[in-house]
Amino acid sequence: MNQRSNSSTTPAIHPHRPWDKHMEDATAEVFEMMVGGPIELMADAGTVAKGDITGMIGLAGALCGVLSIRCTQEAAGKIAYRMLGGSDTSASSLRDALGEICNMVAGNLKTKVPGVADSCMLSVPTVVSGEDYELYTMVDGERFQIAMNFEGLPIWITLSIHN
């Protein structure tokens, strides 16, 4: 997965209403129930995902690819703070929280695509952090990406899938 659009190994981002809507709905439901804060589409976020922490989860089977959620440490801290009721916002909790969000968004997304829930498996989530990195995936297919606004900060959700 390369969340920049200039890599030959990464499919271009396709505006695709059904997938975008599934991703938006899946993310909004997870945030509403587990984070407790409103989240909505961020139209003016641009096309390049930015942020120094990324949660990723692999999908295999009927829906095959990678779902990633990228944001700043500040945004991830706000997510963890809300999820834990302000009880613990250590670096490990922050990573754990983002990984779980990624896990739940992917799981929720599966249920929104007819025929996929029973025939798609999820991997254990992985979280990457750093000041400057690009993510590449070898998926030969399509890539869908949305940005959502959480407490004024962008959260990037990217789905790279095999055709």
Add this chain to the structure above:
Amino acid sequence: MKKISVLIVDDSAVMRKIVERSLRQAGLELVKVLEAGNGVEALATLRGEKVDLILSDINMPSMDGLEFLKQLPTIESAKGVPVVMITTEGSESRVVEAISAGASGYIRKPFTPDQVKERVASLVEGLE
């Protein structure tokens, strides 16, 4: 609500805390909360502790929730203890597999405290 002791099994410490908080928000009075990061740890915990209710994730490293369910009858003190599975999968076949393996119910992530209450209330009321 009765006072109960619970074992929460999940590889995510954040999720374990959220499950505990949801149980309390659902009105359960928890006198003891034990945690385990996977099925192996959960079985080890249950060899030394008795609980009234177990909530377990399905997807975990080392030993997943379904294998944990299958191994649970080997622990004498855990016989008859209701187990609620917590899963992100949303897969009917996984739920059926869990129920067949002995789960008393399931909760799908993401969940609200009300959904937790709905799933565990009858199980808790049935405890002696």
